[in-house]
Amino acid sequence: MKERSGATVRTTCPYCGVGCGVLATRLQDGTVRIEGDPDHPANYGRLCSKGSALGETVDLEGRLLHPEIGGTRASWDEALELVASRFSETIAEHGPDSVAFYVSGQLLTEDYYVANKLMKGFIGSANIDTNSRLCMASSVAGHKRAFGEDIVPGTYEDLEEADLLVLVGSNLAWCHPVLFQRVMAARERRPGMKIVVIDPRRTVTGESADLHLALDGDSDAALFNGLLRFLFECGAINRDYIARHTSGFDDALGSASEWTVEAVAGATGLPAREIEDFYSSFAMTDRVVTVYSQGVNQSASGTDKVNAIINCHLATGRIGRPGAGPFSVTGQPNAMGGREVGGLANQLAAHMDLGDPEARAIVGEFWQSDRVAERPGLKAVELFDAVADGRIKALWVMATNPADSLPNADLVEKALADCPFVVVSDVMSETDTTRHANVLLPATAWGEKDGTVTNSERRISRQRPFLPAPGDARHDWWIVNEVARRMGFAEAFPHRSPTEIYREHARLSAFRNDGDRVFSLAEHRDIAAEDYEAMAPVQWPLEDGATGRQFVNGGFTTADGRARMLPVRPPERKMPLDGSFRLNTGRVRDHWHTMTRTGKSPRLSRHIAEPFLQIHPADADAVGLEEAGLARIDSPFGSALLRVFRSDRVARGSLFAPMHWTGQLSSKGRIGAVIRPDTDPVSGQPAAKSAPVTVTPVRAAWYGFAVLRDRPAADADYWALAAAEGGWRLELAGERAPEDWQSYTRALFGMSGEQQILSFVDARSGQRRFAAFEGSRLIGALFVAPEPVPASRNWAAGLLTTVFERPQDRLHTLAGRPGAGEVEEGAIVCSCFGVGFNRIATAIGDGTAATVEEVGECLSAGTNCGSCRGEIQRIIDHAHRQKAG
Ligand SMILES: Nc1nc2c(c(=O)[nH]1)N[C@H]1C(S)=C(S)[C@@H](COP(=O)(O)OP(=O)(O)OC[C@H]3O[C@@H](n4cnc5c(=O)[nH]c(N)nc54)[C@H](O)[C@@H]3O)O[C@H]1N2
Numbered sequence: 045m046k047e048r049s050g051a052t053v054r055t056t057c058p059y060c061g062v063g064c065g066v067l068a069t070r071l072q073d074g075t076v077r078i079e080g081d082p083d084h085p086a087n088y089g090r091l092c093s094k095g096s097a098l099g100e101t102v103d104l105e106g107r108l109l110h111p112e113i114g115g116t117r118a119s120w121d122e123a124l125e126l127v128a129s130r131f132s133e134t135i136a137e138h139g140p141d142s143v144a145f146y147v148s149g150q151l152l153t154e155d156y157y158v159a160n161k162l163m164k165g166f167i168g169s170a171n172i173d174t175n176s177r178l179c180m181a182s183s184v185a186g187h188k189r190a191f192g193e194d195i196v197p198g199t200y201e202d203l204e205e206a207d208l209l210v211l212v213g214s215n216l217a218w219c220h221p222v223l224f225q226r227v228m229a230a231r232e233r234r235p236g237m238k239i240v241v242i243d244p245r246r247t248v249t250g251e252s253a254d255l256h257l258a259l260d261g262d263s264d265a266a267l268f269n270g271l272l273r274f275l276f277e278c279g280a281i282n283r284d285y286i287a288r289h290t291s292g293f294d295d296a297l298g299s300a301s302e303w304t305v306e307a308v309a310g311a312t313g314l315p316a317r318e319i320e321d322f323y324s325s326f327a328m329t330d331r332v333v334t335v336y337s338q339g340v341n342q343s344a345s346g347t348d349k350v351n352a353i354i355n356c357h358l359a360t361g362r363i364g365r366p367g368a369g370p371f372s373v374t375g376q377p378n379a380m381g382g383r384e385v386g387g388l389a390n391q392l393a394a395h396m397d398l399g400d401p402e403a404r405a406i407v408g409e410f411w412q413s414d415r416v417a418e419r420p421g422l423k424a425v426e427l428f429d430a431v432a433d434g435r436i437k438a439l440w441v442m443a444t445n446p447a448d449s450l451p452n453a454d455l456v457e458k459a460l461a462d463c464p465f466v467v468v469s470d471v472m473s474e475t476d477t478t479r480h481a482n483v484l485l486p487a488t489a490w491g492e493k494d495g496t497v498t499n500s501e502r503r504i505s506r507q508r509p510f511l512p513a514p515g516d517a518r519h520d521w522w523i524v525n526e527v528a529r530r531m532g533f534a535e536a537f538p539h540r541s542p543t544e545i546y547r548e549h550a551r552l553s554a555f556r557n558d559g560d561r562v563f564s565l566a567e568h569r570d571i572a573a574e575d576y577e578a579m580a581p582v583q584w585p586l587e588d589g590a591t592g593r594q595f596v597n598g599g600f601t602t603a604d605g606r607a608r609m610l611p612v613r614p615p616e617r618k619m620p621l622d623g624s625f626r627l628n629t630g631r632v633r634d635h636w637h638t639m640t641r642t643g644k645s646p647r648l649s650r651h652i653a654e655p656f657l658q659i660h661p662a663d664a665d666a667v668g669l670e671e672a673g674l675a676r677i678d679s680p681f682g683s684a685l686l687r688v689f690r691s692d693r694v695a696r697g698s699l700f701a702p703m704h705w706t707g708q709l710s711s712k713g714r715i716g717a718v719i720r721p722d723t724d725p726v727s728g729q730p731a732a733k734s735a736p737v738t739v740t741p742v743r744a745a746w747y748g749f750a751v752l753r754d755r756p757a758a759d760a761d762y763w764a765l766a767a768a769e770g771g772w773r774l775e776l777a778g779e780r781a782p783e784d785w786q787s788y789t790r791a792l793f794g795m796s797g798e799q800q801i802l803s804f805v806d807a808r809s810g811q812r813r814f815a816a817f818e819g820s821r822l823i824g825a826l827f828v829a830p831e832p833v834p835a836s837r838n839w840a841a842g843l844l845t846t847v848f849e850r851p852q853d854r855l856h857t858l859a860g861r862p863g864a865g866e867v868e869e870g871a872i873v874c875s876c877f878g879v880g881f882n883r884i885a886t887a888i889g890d891g892t893a894a895t896v897e898e899v900g901e902c903l904s905a906g907t908n909c910g911s912c913r914g915e916i917q918r919i920i921d922h923a924h925r926q927k928a929g
């Protein structure tokens with residue numbers, strides 16, 4: 045019988061912290077239709093490239109479908125029994141601090157709540173930390189120092205209503221695309237709105253700004269100290285707000301007093317006129333929102349950067365008003381929810397701290413436990429050090445991939461390999477972390493899960509299931525509860541549904557809370573199952589009379605009700621050591637973290653298909669790096685091998701590489717391996733954007749590019765694999781050429797049959813090309829050259845879906861480029877419609893289109909998700925500059 049289409053389900057995107065509403069429909073053919081939810085207040089129907097490709101990531105390829113013990117399929121009973129008994133035994137023998145959980149901002153609030161409750165409330169250790177330590181910890185610490193509580197005061201509307209929007213260390217166009225599009229639309233409506241981007245790298249976000257301050261890495265605190273001084277000097281501070289609602293102004297100003305514009309210019313490397321331009325805009329504009337992200341947080345001075353920014357908003361009273369406030373954008377879909385339940389090792393629960401005896405008493409009473417952890421636990425980097433040196437003997441990792449995403453990642457891998465007992469709950473069976481698990485637990489994935497997430501503006505939305513749980517996969521909260529029960533804590537973990545957990549979480553938030561904590565879900569204390577099911581997106585605090593924005597009239601949850609302004613001492617300007625570079629790492633537009641999901645999507649893999657190293661052309665010349673060659677980067681901690689991408693978007697002396705590539709899709713693209721495990725002294729957040737490294741060119745004897753129907757087991761010194769429509773694309777390079785190319789090719793193509801391999805060899809140029817067919821379909825094509833292969837990637841990828849009826853068409857695949865009349869796309873810009881650079885540049889060059897809108901009209905590019913509109917604008921601007929010059 046044919047399955048019928050399911051009903052359309054309202055849910056939330058599982059990627060970034062914008063938290064867009066999604067309408068998902070399961071169609072008759074088993075595929076899933078994804079649309080933006082027009083009623084969701086985060087996106088009003090928009091979705092970015094990643095959100096709109098969600099349907100391509102929900103297949104079961106590579107999913108972990110059954111529990112495994114030691115690599116062998118096991119029953120849930122066996123697996124849960126083993127996890128519970130090994131944790132209990134380890135605790136009995138070595139104490140509660142000998143075990144740990146490492147969890148994730150990609151868990152739902154309900155999953156997170158029970159994991160935190162089990163560790164801190166019943167195991168009695170606070171050794172539970174989360175990947176939010178790598179992400180939001182400096183913002184959390186900065187908020188707590190300033191406001192007394194971890195609160196983002198504003199809402200998304202504030203970004204639209206601001207007259208000056210300052211983006212610090214945020215590539216909003218690529219990392220929070222829908223929010224960025226809302227900002228762009230607002231600027232179109234109100235052309236007076238000004239945008240300043242502060243980022244050492246020239247990003248698409250920076251190019252869309254009125255002013256881009258390409259400051260030296262980690263000089264933000266100096267820049268904002270200078271701003272505070274400037275605001276004071278020119279009388280732009282709000283004395284009334286300062287007097288009524290803050291403390292510490294004099295000290296903060298004192299620490300800023302030496303930061304004249306000249307001093308700031310010295311520290312940041314910026315021209316004085318740019319600094320003055322920024323400072324006077326800030327001083328003269330009442331409605332200012334400062335958005336900040338990982339360029340601020342992921343730093344050894346991250347918490348100070350946060351407070352230097354907040355100081356300027358407090359000093360001007362620009363907080364909690366429409367269009368005004370500091371705004372830390374969250375990365376993960378539930379980074380905020382994790383902070384609400386207290387997932388960080390120094391938090392307890394419901395915005396209460398472990399360090400506070402009264403909080404421990406409140407939570408102990410609520411949980412009916414006399415075992416609540418008494419001191420903060422280990423923060424992520426320390427936690428894995430403790431795994432490495434044997435203090436932690438049993439570890440449970442949920443919904444995160446530390447073998448790739450932590451700094452000093454080779455040590456993390458070794459720690460996982462050596463740890464006596466590692467449990468991993470994941471949705472995929474093969475990751476660099478699951479590889480080291482003694483027990484693997486299959487979790488339900490997005491589309492199957494049921495619960496809540498909280499986005500950057502404190503808005504709680506429902507994730508609802510529209511797909512059945514496959515195989516033996518179970519919800520994360522269920523798995524934790526089953527282990528807790530088997531450890532003897534059945535009474536405290538009675539929940540049979542996410543509603544019951546959410547209700548308990550809401551009750552705890554309101555328990556003995558007389559306004560000492562802003563975080564409250566009091567209205568949901570007794571939420572009925574139907575109401576939870578139907579819950580519309582809603583912003584906390586959920587209490588009578590509470591409003592979305594916070595702190596306009598003070599009301600900070602510090603002891604005296606005042607916000608604290610902090611003296612900030614910027615770090616010394618560090619010159620790189622001789623011959624070393626400063627490695628900045630971050631994200632690309634169409635991939636998500638370690639690519640376990642976006643890596644499945646051909647559409648998302650064609651924007652950028654391999655790990656790369658961005659380096660300034662002058663530095664590249666000095667080191668001897670050619671465009672599209674290979675470079676090795678080394679640090680005392682590890683190394684990586686990346687494709688060279690020469691670009692003046694990075695400053696001299698600095699490099700940029702993406703964080704996404706893993707051992708599954710590359711030979712040596714794991715950038716975490718080279719990152720020095722430096723952390724912020726207050727927040728413990730690693731400095732992932734400033735690793736000292738050296739760079740050396742790697743000259744291979746041969747380079748290859750292949751498209752393949754079947755996933756290959758790549759055998760080469762360098763390789764990078766990406767999903768393509770109908771198969772895979774693969775980059776290769778080797779120090780020594782294979783002895784027999786025919787058999788190498790046969791193995792690469794996974795051919796066991798007798799099919800013939802067509803080949804072409806040009807002895808003079810050293811080029812070799814191979815192709816094999818089964819009937820009218822391509823099995824694989826391989827292009828080899830002594831230099832980086834010039835074959836057209838997108839044309840070649842298209843061969844996988846081409847039907848080859850005539851032998852001469854098959855032969856033409858050996859040409860390595862499109863034939864007459866076929867279009868050469870060039871690098872893909874619009875991933876929704878597969879429109880490449882060449883087609884856009886041609887349309888602009890021949891006058892068919894002059895604006896982003898017109899490019900959309902003639903090529904459709906940029907008209908679906910809109911994530912590429914910034915890049916299209918860049919191509920237009922470039923063409924104009926060329927014409928003018
Ligand atoms: N496409 C995509 N989007 C994502 C994600 C993803 O994986 N892919 N992940 C999500 C997550 S979890 C997060 S946390 C967010 C992160 O979102 P962002 O923070 O916007 O992204 P990043 O690329 O990590 O870093 C932002 C910028 O910081 C700059 N930077 C580096 N050092 C400094 C410095 O010293 N000062 C300043 N001012 N800037 C600096 C970098 O050059 C970079 O452009 O993105 C979320 N959205």
Ligand SMILES: Nc1nc2c(c(=O)[nH]1)N[C@H]1C(S)=C(S)[C@@H](COP(=O)(O)OP(=O)(O)OC[C@H]3O[C@@H](n4cnc5c(=O)[nH]c(N)nc54)[C@H](O)[C@@H]3O)O[C@H]1N2
Nearest residue numbers: 178179443444445449469470471487629637638640703732
């Ligand atoms: N060099 C460098 N390193 C960085 C950063 C950087 O900018 N530079 N950024 C840091 C930041 S901000 C972040 S947030 C981290 C992110 O780093 P990670 O959290 O390590 O990355 P993900 O790939 O998101 O890992 C999520 C894992 O959970 C699995 N998963 C997905 N959904 C579920 C689920 O519902 N249940 C379970 N049990 N598993 C699930 C996925 O398959 C995947 O294996 O990386 C950090 N590391």
Ligand code: SF4
Nearest residue numbers: 057059060064092095
């Ligand atoms: S901006 Fe994109 S990735 Fe972020 S929540 Fe919205 S659709 Fe998902």
Ligand SMILES: [Mo]
Nearest residue numbers: 178179375376
């Ligand atoms: Mo993050």
